[in-house]
Amino acid sequence: MSLTMDWSSEQEKMDIPAAWGQRLEQLLVLAGQAEGILEGEVAVTFVDDARIHELNRQYRGIDRPTDVLSFAMQEDGEDELDIVFEVEEESDELPFIEPLGDIIISVETAARQAEEYGHSLEREIGFLFVHGFLHLIGxxxxxxxxxxxxxxxxxxxxxxAGLTRS
Structure with a gap:
């Protein structure tokens, strides 16, 4: 097994190049290796400011947009139920990859921040992704x-990964 990532876009403000997915997969592997995490699955969703504002208000009680949100699957909340998976020993199914969690990135905020900080949007998206990943692992x-x-x-x-500030 290995670290895997799925990504989707739920916004219409910007076309998301396929190369971003490849770059994020590279960053996932590098960040995972640095932290000794070699297995798991991360889901990334690109949204607009309106959607991340809604999520930020709903889950964090903060009534404004933000750049990135992370929802770790491994967190133990007082009101959360334990998740139990039953695995059959003689199964021909593919091995189960444990989900690490979800990372939600606002492409609108990322674009503004990239301009403000004077670096590429690719670097800003990469930064937000790695930031979100680190939150997922604690x-x-x-x-x-x-x-x-x-x-x-x-x-x-x-x-x-060669994503320097320049």
């Missing part, structure tokens, strides 16, 4: 120390 940035750790990890992966 990283956060609630304080300066945790933010510095996440930033360093994100930049290392982006550098390795």
């Amino acid at each position: 990283y956060d940035h609630q304080d300066a120390e945790a933010e510095a750790v996440m930033t360093a990890k994100q930049e290392a992966v982006l550098q390795q």
Whole structure:
């Protein structure tokens, strides 16, 4: 098994090039290797500001759009039910790939941020994807120390992939 990714677009503001999917798969492998995570599935959805605003309000109680949201499958919430999978030993089915979670990216916000920061949209999408992936596996940035750790990890992966700030 390996790390896999599926992506879709639920917005009409921008055409999403197939090359983005390939780039995100590369980033997933690099980030996974850096963190010792070699198996799992990530779902990525590109949305517009209106949709991410709605999700941000619904799930985080923040009434404004944001750039990226992550929904980890491995989080244990007080009100969540345990998920139990039954696997038959003599099954001819493909092995089950454990979902790591969903990453939702606003392409509108990403485009604005890329322009503001003076780098390519591809780099910004890559940054948001790696940021979202790190959230899926348990990283956060609630304080300066945790933010510095996440930033360093994100930049290392982006550098390795050739997505530099320029």
